[in-house]
Amino acid sequence: MNQPGPPGFAFVLFGGTGDLAMRKILPALYAAHRDGMLAPDGRIISVAMTTLDHSGYLGWVDEHVKPRISGTAIDDGVWRSFLERITYVALDAGQPEAFSVLRETLGAAHGRRIFYLATGPALFVPICSALGTAGLTEGARVVLEKPLGYDLESSTAINDAVGRIFNEEQIYRIDHYLGKEAVQNLFALRFGNSLFEPLWRREWVESIQITVAEELGVEGRGNFYDQTGALRDMVQNHLLQLMSIVAMEPPRSMDADAVRDEKLRVLRALKPVLGEQIRQSVVRGQYHAGAINGVSVPAYHAEPGVRPESRTETFVALKVEVENWRWAGVPFFLRTGKRLGARVAEIVVNFRTVPHSALGPMALRPGSNRLTIRLQPTESIRLSALAKQPGLGMTLQGVYLDLAFDQFFQQDRMEAYQRLLLDVIAGRLALFVRRDEQEAAWRWVAPIIDDWATQDTPPRSYSSGTWGPAAASALLARHNTCWLEEEN
Template identity: 60%
Template sequence: MVLFGGTGDLARRKLLPALFCAHCAGQLHPDARIVATGSRAASTQDYVAQLEEAMREQRHGAPQDWASFANRIVYMQVDALDPAHFDTLAQRIQARSPQVVVFYLATAPHLFVPVCEQLGRVGLNHPGARVVLEKPLGHDLDSSESINDAVARHFAEDQIYRIDHYLGKESVQNLMAIRFGNALFDPLWRREWVREVQITIAEELGVEARGDFYDRTGALRDMVQNHLLQLVCMVAMEPPASLAEDAIRDEKIKILKALKPILHRDVAEKTVRGQYHAGAIQGQPVPGYLQEQGIVAGSGTETFVAIKAEIANWRWAGVPFFLRTGKRMQARVAEIVIHFRDVPHAIFPRPYGLTAPNRLVIRLQPQESIRLYFLVKQPGDTVALTQTSLDLDLAASSKVRRAGAYERLLLDVIRGRLGLFVRRDEQVQAWRWVEPILDTWRDSPIPPKSYTSGTWGPAASSALLSRDASSWHEES
């Protein structure tokens, strides 16, 4: 596995720790090697020492596990714009004659094309090669298609793995199991019994050291076009004929095509964009977005997005899908909430203020869990109801080791499994849906709505749901 961007934040925080976990679990072949690349010259010894320090808090294996993992790693200087470096890389890889070579492009998107061109030039795009592309793939449909066209000149579609790590989360996989492995939910999983769906991905972090990148990207491109729309597909798609990779992806593309367009005239009514200002996270003061390093003065880039989406098909017509994502919010949480409709005629007194007695909450982070809320009789001599829940703690319910999202997806790449990766037509359709929103925001003189760091976003986000007599599910 060749990690382009091996000195970057993603490699240090996610990719190499995931590979280390796979190594400790015996999931990597004894002969597997990791080539980490960076633009600066450094020795393997120095690179591994820095990596060990960076991963110290994340390592859970024995000392000998780290020593044997470190022996797999080689560092090479590879400048994406220097052809001579690729000649050296090819010589090193071809000398070992591996059956499978994975090229993980954990770099800025503008480097995807030159890297793939150089890999093709030196013959590293053979049938055993696979290339992993990180999001965002471009900044709009045209740039995304340009990158895809360039990569496709050197790699076949079944060699290209467009990664979305949310699809590797255990709870997302459990969503499919709940829906398609049980007869209980399918009759209810439709417009007749589902009132609305809410999907939230909230972060406590700000832009951190990614200010320059984030200011050119924004929350809509960074989170909605990929993560949130993929989760919509997993919730709303029809049962696939099998677990074959294209059977699943064929159903997802149908949902993306069925999303009702949010046109220019609808953007103000169906979307909210916000930008955080100074506040406090866990009692500690934090700066506003415009005070972050790398942010252009007066920037109008959004750090928060809320959207009311609708799916125009027989199963979901008229059911709102409320999507929300933001930085510097009150808590770090990612969840899917299915609100079921109330009973046709209520004969029991209800708990005060309860608007959704039955809901299924699928928590993706920080702890993965599934919780089903329903009403039961309150103890006593009166017939009054109270809300309770059935809880499935996914971490505690099984003694089997649980692979993290990146670990699962990296192993799928190695094994040649494409089912949890985004197909090109999915990506095209997602860009087509978000582009009218992007264009309207770009041309609008109205700035993003301000919200205080440490809150749940702008007040307009709550107003978006109140028009449907609803409110966001917010639970610690």
């Protein structure tokens, strides 16, 4: 029996000339096209205010998208066939009457309509309202990029307004970290193997670290970032989502709501951080001038679009606790920042040491048994343990088992955006954030946001190219541990 082909679609990309479209979305759609994963009649309609004709926009795509495509060399014939899918519509998203042009362009397009809002959150409600007025929402799907609001109140207002136009099952709140191959392997590691499940609990886990570090600064996004900061930009979504996957109970299936129900239980079990606990458990920092890979970089205050007196944080480290039977008493240390020592995203599970060692102090050293899940720049899983060194005596040395995906699996890895866009087209919601998850995360970070807004203390300064303020190291030292890069 012949298998059905990929579903037809009309993919409408708002913000079609923007940075996100050029860096991530169109390269991901090209990769899916190149790999034969898109329906032959699938169309891409790019929408933006920029005054371009069709050929002018294709020239823009050729100039800005081609250099961002990774993997194999670009085949000119495949590239031309990809461009044939694209139509450009110049449209002011703030003018509802202009959406008649989009309706005419879509016409009787076959397959599911997908509206991807790669715009600022201020345009989410106007665009969705105009789509509803134009009669384009029935059976459609809408993808909302982060940040979805500025705080719980603004997020709720956006969700309420969008929810009056689209059903929850039509709304795809994207967090691209959930599409990374190593995050998918975290599900496989935990729920496809009996090896780790008995150890994945407070009796055997000493602490867990989750780090998302960047070498880059604000990269021309100073106006946006200075109103956002690391807590809103990274912790409220990426880090808390990764933490919820690490800490969740096994779901009954991989159906969307079964997975998201378990993540929600973790988010609702987070111990509140209030009052003086914020000073003890949260470190905020801001980078000053330094060097990245030998190249001098400016301080945050000197970045274009940043207020000279800004107290916006570019670094956050937190100690988080989950108040349930599996994790009570186990500290989760979350860390993210810009202009740090390396570009890396990883999850580090430190298992407890043996209760008594007959083999010397090495067996009692924290971190002797560890699972490290690397998300970027390369994806891998490493299990560290102790073994005897060759020769006389019983001298222990750290060894590891390493699964490097790019070496073990011969096929090319699928980038996160490619996986997530294909899930939108196919109607798979498991890797997208449900409204109650998002609001639970906002509710947890709200006291920290409010506290910082009333405090006169500025963020702690750290040099670009380092790993953040010294207070972030002290945060872990109080729990007899350290960040992974500090061990060596």
